[in-house]
Amino acid sequence: xxxxxxxxxxxxxxxxxxxxxxxxxxxxxxxxxxxxxxxxxxxxxxxxxxxxxxxxxxxxxxxxxxxxxxxxxxxxxxxxxxxxxxxxxxxxxxxxxxxxxxxxxxxxxxxxxxxxxxxxxxxxxxxxxxxxxxxxxxxxxxxxxxxxxxxxxxxxxxxxxxxxxxxxxxxxxxxxxxxxxx
Amino acid sequence: xxxxxxxxxxxxxxxxxxxxxxxxxxxxxxxxxxxxxxxxxxxxxxxxxxxxxxxxxxxxxxxxxxxxxxxxxxxxxxxxxxxxxxxxxxxxxxxxxxxxxxxxxxxxxxxxxxxxxxxxxxxxxxxxxxxxxxxxxxxxxxxxxxxxxxxxxxxxxxxxxxxxxxxxxxxxxxxxxxxxxxxxxxxxxxxxxxxxxxxxxxxxxxxxxxxxxxxxxxxxxxxxxxxxxxxxxxxxxxxxxxxxxxxxxxxxxxxxxxxxxxxxxxxxxxx
Numbered sequence: 001x002x003x004x005x006x007x008x009x010x011x012x013x014x015x016x017x018x019x020x021x022x023x024x025x026x027x028x029x030x031x032x033x034x035x036x037x038x039x040x041x042x043x044x045x046x047x048x049x050x051x052x053x054x055x056x057x058x059x060x061x062x063x064x065x066x067x068x069x070x071x072x073x074x075x076x077x078x079x080x081x082x083x084x085x086x087x088x089x090x091x092x093x094x095x096x097x098x099x100x101x102x103x104x105x106x107x108x109x110x111x112x113x114x115x116x117x118x119x120x121x122x123x124x125x126x127x128x129x130x131x132x133x134x135x136x137x138x139x140x141x142x143x144x145x146x147x148x149x150x151x152x153x154x155x156x157x158x159x160x161x162x163x164x165x166x167x168x169x170x171x172x173x174x175x176x177x178x179x180x181x182x
Numbered sequence: 183x184x185x186x187x188x189x190x191x192x193x194x195x196x197x198x199x200x201x202x203x204x205x206x207x208x209x210x211x212x213x214x215x216x217x218x219x220x221x222x223x224x225x226x227x228x229x230x231x232x233x234x235x236x237x238x239x240x241x242x243x244x245x246x247x248x249x250x251x252x253x254x255x256x257x258x259x260x261x262x263x264x265x266x267x268x269x270x271x272x273x274x275x276x277x278x279x280x281x282x283x284x285x286x287x288x289x290x291x292x293x294x295x296x297x298x299x300x301x302x303x304x305x306x307x308x309x310x311x312x313x314x315x316x317x318x319x320x321x322x323x324x325x326x327x328x329x330x331x332x333x334x335x336x337x338x339x340x341x342x343x344x345x346x347x348x349x350x351x352x353x354x355x356x357x358x359x360x361x362x363x364x365x366x367x368x369x370x371x372x373x374x375x376x377x378x379x380x381x382x383x384x385x386x387x388x389x390x391x392x393x394x395x396x397x398x399x400x401x402x403x404x405x406x407x408x409x410x411x412x413x414x415x416x417x418x419x420x421x422x423x424x425x426x427x428x429x430x431x432x433x434x435x436x437x438x439x440x441x442x443x444x445x446x447x448x449x450x451x452x453x
Contacts, residue, residue, distance in 0.1 A: 022261075027254050028247075036241050037234070044237035053246050057253065064254050071354075082234035083227055087199065119235065126236045144200040145233045151200050170194035173229040180232060 012077040019067035027064055030077075035060070037078055037119065038085045045089035045146055055089050078119070090148030129179045133172060140165055141172035186219055193219055197226035204383075211380030214356060340375070359411070361448055363390070363429040370422050372402060374415040374429070379407040387436040388447070390415050393428040400424065404438040427451060 012033075018026025038059050042052035059081060063070070070080055130138055136158075143149045143157070155165045186193075189212065195201040196209045213220050351357050361376040374390050382388070387406045391399040403415030428451040432442045 022258055024251065024254055024258060028251060031247060031250060035247070039242035039246075040237040040240040041234045043240050049243070052240075053242060056242055056246055057250055060250050061253055061257075064257065079228060079231040079234070082231050086234055090199070122232070123235045123239075126232050130233075130236060141233065144195070144198045145230060149200065150202045151195050152202065154200075166191040166195060169198065169200065170191045173194050173197075173226055176232050177225070177229045180229075 013072045016067050016070060016072065016077065019064060027060070030063070031060055034078055034081050038081055041082050041085045042089045045086060045093055045148075051092065052089075055085060055092060059085050059088060086145070094148050125179065126176070129176055133175060136160075137168045137172045137175075140168040144169055186216070186222075189219055190222075193222050194226050197223050198230055207381045214378065214380060215358065220356070359448060361390075361429075361431060361450070363450070365392070365426050365429075367423055367425060370420045370424070371417055372415070372420060373417070374403065374405075376405070376407065376413045376431075377411055379411045379413060381411070382406060382433065385436050386433055387438065388413065388431050389434040389438055389442070390418075391430045391432065391442050392420065392424060392426050393430055393449075395425045395427045399430065399442050401438060401440060402429070404434065404436070406436070 012030075015026045015030045015033075019030070035056060039052055039056045042055035042059075043049065046052050046055065062084070063081070070077060130142075133141075140154055140158070140160075143154050144151070149157070151162060151165050151169070154160075155162045158165070160168075189209070192201060192205065192209050196206065196213075201209060213223065357378045359376070359378045359380065361374060361379075364373045364375075365371070372392070376388070379388065387404045389404045390402040392402045393399050400420065401418075402420060403418035405413035405415050407413045428449055430442070430449040431447045432439075432444070433447060434443055
């Protein structure tokens with residue numbers, strides 16, 4: 001995208017610091033880095049380009065208004081934005097009030113998504129891991145994640161017992177975790 | 183994490199916001215008191231964030247960039263002229279760093295609040311007695327009523343349900359369940375304030391106990407936390423002049439109990 005991509009996390013910190021002092025150029029920089037992550041997540045959840053663009057706008061504006069909501073010591077900005085976006089999009093999809101205040105969203109250290117190349121590699125790897133999962137496990141995870149379904153709704157839809165649904169979802173997350181550890 | 187294996191699956195659901203209703207409240211209550219599980223939720227959110235990446239590929243339309251930067255520029259200039267910004271700010275637009283949705287507590291220092299509160303509570307009691315006393319001269323009664331009203335104004339922000347309450351903790355620390363008991367032995371006057379109490383199952387309540395220096399625990403009132411986890415007990419009936427070694431909280435059925443049911447949830451002795 002850009003001819004010379006800056007280094008990952010340290011520039012994220014510099015950009016967020018810029019936001020805190022009201023630097024609009026820092027906002028442009030962060031948008032250029034992460035708009036595709038945010039938009040892709042929103043579009044996947046909502047399935048509608050206009051709605052996805054609205055969520056994109058909302059997420060970055062929230063970041064502009066409350067840059068201190070993101071704690072750089074605990075997770076990468078890209079992953080944090082992806083989580084916020086997914087939550088906002090699900091809330092919009094399901095027409096519910098936000099359950100979690102954005103300040104409450106803390107991630108442990110997660111992959112650095114600042115560089116396009118890194119992001120594509122990670123995306124490929126995740127798709128591979130998902131492809132290798134048992135179909136029932138993958139679909140339970142995706143129903144919870146992309147459709148914001150509760151465990152009772154998933155159980156009702158699949159006809160599986162609640163306990164099975166719970167086990168599948170946790171096991172699916174553990175598979176992802178192990179694939180990216182070390 | 184071994185000791186919390188029972189929670190493992192629920193934590194995963196919680197991290198995905200796939201847990202609802204009572205289950206969610208139960209886990210939220212546990213997380214308020216368990217740092218290990220909070221850390222696990224954070225890790226699980228990080229694992230789930232990987233799922234977000236499988237959506238990579240789509241690019242937003244070009245115009246979205248300028249739309250955002252225009253909105254940012256508007257907000258930046260609105261912030262620069264604060265007098266104008268109140269009227270231009272749309273209803274429902276959150277202001278910069280708006281306050282979190284948690285409960286808040288107390289404006290006075292605890293010591294000052296305690297002193298005022300216990301005095302107010304004891305005056306309440308005294309006033310009730312005075313009203314019944316036929317021997318009260320009308321001027322004394324008027325003076326007591328005036329004092330009573332004065333102190334009720336002071337105590338109102340501390341006890342009224344609509345009051346905003348703030349718990350201040352060190353940064354990045356979630357607020358813990360907390361209780362403060364203010365006891366004036368010579369007036370048998372007790373005021374108890376609690377916040378960040380986990381929600382309870384239906385038909386259950388928290389019960390406060392006065393632990394005397396000798397003898398069995400004395401029932402000192404029953405309360406249920408409100409939606410914010412706050413609760414209070416004001417001047418429960420108590421035997422006269424009991425010396426309190428400690429206070430404690432247990433969970434009982436909502437009618438209360440004459441003897442405490444283990445486990446003791448919270449306990450404290452004097453400061």
